[in-house]
Amino acid sequence: MSKTRTMSLAAGALTAIALAAMLAPGLGAANARPDDEKKAEEKKDDAKAKADAGSATAEWYKDPDCRLVFFAVLEGLYEDGVPTEAVDLIIGKESKLENKVKHNFVFQCELCHAVYEAFVLYQRRQTFNGSEADTFQDGSIDADLLDRLRAGEAYTRVMAMGTLVQPWIKRKLEKLDMKDEDQKKLLDRLHELAKKGYALTDKRRREDPDYGDDWRFYDACQACKAIDTVAKMRKEGK
Ligand SMILES: [Zn+2]
Numbered sequence: 001m002s003k004t005r006t007m008s009l010a011a012g013a014l015t016a017i018a019l020a021a022m023l024a025p026g027l028g029a030a031n032a033r034p035d036d037e038k039k040a041e042e043k044k045d046d047a048k049a050k051a052d053a054g055s056a057t058a059e060w061y062k063d064p065d066c067r068l069v070f071f072a073v074l075e076g077l078y079e080d081g082v083p084t085e086a087v088d089l090i091i092g093k094e095s096k097l098e099n100k101v102k103h104n105f106v107f108q109c110e111l112c113h114a115v116y117e118a119f120v121l122y123q124r125r126q127t128f129n130g131s132e133a134d135t136f137q138d139g140s141i142d143a144d145l146l147d148r149l150r151a152g153e154a155y156t157r158v159m160a161m162g163t164l165v166q167p168w169i170k171r172k173l174e175k176l177d178m179k180d181e182d183q184k185k186l187l188d189r190l191h192e193l194a195k196k197g198y199a200l201t202d203k204r205r206r207e208d209p210d211y212g213d214d215w216r217f218y219d220a221c222q223a224c225k226a227i228d229t230v231a232k233m234r235k236e237g238k
Contacts, residue, residue: 057097060110060117065189069111069169069227073118076168081139087123089149090161091116102210104154104161106221109197111190115165115223154214162222169230187231194231197224 060066077087092103100120105112127134148160178186198220204211220228 057101058108058110058113060113063110063193065186065193066110066114068172068186069190070114070118072168072172073115073165074122075172076165077118077122078136080168081135081137082122082164083139083141084123086141086146086149086164087119089146089157090164091119091123099210104158105223106197106201106204107208107210109200109221109224111193111197111227112221112223115227158222162226165223166226166230169227170233173230173234183234187235190227190231194220194224194228197221 061070076082090104092100094100094103098107101107101113101116105116122135125134145160145164148156149164151157151160173183173186176183201215201219201221201224205215
């Protein structure tokens with residue numbers, strides 16, 4: 001470390017101590033820390049702990065219906081050859097898992113995680129042996145949709161993600177060609193999972209500081225909404 005850098009660090013530390021002593025005169029220099037700052041941090045930690053109570057991530061993969069959604073999305077991504085640029089926009093550039101999920105999905109929501117994980121796996125895809133291809137076609141994506149995925153405002157980009165996912169769920173359900181009774185049961189179960197997602201979205205908006213004003217317009221997570229919409233359409237024979 002250069003001498004100048006050491007000196008500026010030392011000066012910085014001194015300034016911090018002086019500032020702390022000014023703000024909290026009762027505290028000694030050794031444990032000086034402005035009370036207000038500490039309280040604010042504790043409040044933030046509390047809110048976060050409340051929001052993240054329960055398991056660290058949803059155990060979506062234990063549910064066969066969530067797995068079906070996972071494969072529907074993965075299949076859609078490969079079949080359509082969704083460009084990496086779009087995938088990167090959907091799962092964001094954050095390195096911390098929680099923040100990555102929260103870019104477009106509701107943290108700990110089972111259906112949201114099933115969709116999210118399919119994007120993550122596709123993002124990590126490798127080229128096929130003996131080929132330069134890494135997906136089933138050179139897919140393009142509508143420039144307008146790409147623009148919407150790029151939106152800083154959550155509402156626009158999350159809705160765009162939902163629009164992209166919806167046809168893949170529809171395609172998967174059509175391919176399954178189930179008996180009416182079995183299909184009805186599956187659609188009901190997907191609706192129940194989506195309902196859990198809607199309730200969790202509401203809870204997050206109220207309790208999790210990471211879902212701020214940007215999310216206030218939502219009635220539901222859009223991954224769940226897309227799945228629920230398709231389930232309803234199938235039920236109505238559309
Ligand atoms: Zn959800």
